[in-house]
Amino acid sequence: MKQNKYGFWHKVKKNRTLLLMLTPAVLFFLVFAYVPMAGIVLAFKQYNYSGGIFNSPWNGLDNFKFFFGSGDAWRVTRNTALYNIAFIIINNVLQIFAGILLFEVAGKWFRKITQTILFLPYFISWVVVGAIAYNLFNFDVGTLNVLLKGLGMQPIDIYNTASYWPLILIVVSAWKALGYGTIMYLAAITSIDTEMYEAAQIDGANIFQRIMKITVPNLIPTVIILVLLAIGNIFRGDFGMFYNMVGNNGLLFSNTDVIDTFVFRSLTTSNEIGMSAAAGFYQSLLGFATIMFANYAVRKYDKDRALF
């Protein structure tokens, strides 16, 4: 025991520079990630400003009862999960496809220019995307309706019709994430050993066989990591996207309200601190359970591919 202790301090001393170099990051995550985790107790309290987090009275599961009883819980959970599943599948397939094509086309200039253009949407803020969407879909002067009118068709009132939004949000998400993911996969493809391609060529594999038998299998580790990380966020909406595209447009909530926008609204507009903390806790728990399950599933399939 004593020797162990000596050993520990000896190791600290030996690694003191490295430990010192880690200190800022350790403190940062302590304050901005671990301390808020303790704030989860709020979900079980009836928050009031004089009492604060620690001296407000407990109220058991009332906040959760209120949240689940409001009828919003199921709607926001379903929306969040369905949107994220669609984003994960569609975005990754599109990005892998574009990454492979970008790797295979010969023209150097073409490759450079398309790569740059595909990345453009990633660079603009959701505020700007919201403005662009408004230009496209606005009832009076939006490009889409101008086109429809030009073709002699009825204009559509997108900002008052919930059923258009799943499609719009999926397309916008794919559009914005395309460049980033494509480069991610391109980087992974570039690091594949070229000898494998040469060997395949000698064996008479055609270019499509090479892609299906070498490129795609070699991308699987990257896909698994990115998808696992995305699954951890499956119950977290991209707040910036939903808020700037939809805002507080209650007419669309049935198809656009996600847990994040719900929590934000209950915190800032109706000031329901306890309930929004409960909803946030519920969200974190769901996310945690999902990633644990996904990681477990990957571990079963191949131990080395799991995140932890």
Add this chain to the structure above:
Amino acid sequence: MKKVRKRADIDKITLSIIGYVTLTILAIFCIVPFLLVISASLSDESSIIEKGFQIIPSTFSTEAYRLLFEYPGEMLRAYGVTISVTLIGTVVGLFLTSMTAYVLSRRDFEWRNRFSFYFFFTTLFSGGLVPSYLLIINFLQLKDTLLVLILPMLMNVFYIIVMKSFMSSIPDAITESAKIDGAGDFRIFMQLIIPLSKPALATIGLFIALAYWNDWYNALLYISKSDLMPLQYYLYKMLGNMDGMRKAMMSSGAVVNSDLPTESLKMAMTIVATGPILLAYPFIQKYFVQGLTIGAVKG
């Protein structure tokens, strides 16, 4: 043999055609919205109202930009806030991210897996918005300060992971030989690892800068003073406000076509708020493919 060759050529051509066509279509999708915005910012207001947003402006006008540069007051201040926040945040954030990543990439550091998990766990579970909000407002008292725009976004686990996997690919021999020569860990990091990590630093640096430049969420939550508003939040407010103004004007029966070219002004503002960060991209692009490998994420 010849036949096989021919097959291969045909396959190659097919793939090229698919590649060029698909990528061109995707690229058009990615660029058209930008053209719409640029064109709208250069259009005459009345033609937008009459014909909607178009890719090529039917009547050309620089009125919106003239107005914007003639009365830059608030916008200039928002620019100042964003530039300072982006500069400070990127320099400090990149330094801390790479320093942390370096320690975690050292194979001889005994506790690297434990610390990796300490960081990684924060991506699995979080306290949620409400506790963070109360922490920042009540305990740290950061409401309406520049710090609140910088601190919460200073470090991101994913960037640490990407940086760490880049640094893991630097041969250990470099660190070891420097140690034998008597260099301390911090010196090895500053003088050897940083210069060798240029692609990763450029890539992650751009992402951090981008996050700061585009941030409006922290401002939405924590900034109420108008002189601390960053650019994107200012833009967000203006887009909403001018819209409200136009609606109010319409409902009060005023002529919509008034002096203020709201639609084109909005778009000009959008361009001015986006521009600078887009300009940085082409210079850093060449490092991207090297810098973004995430092969070995695991702790």
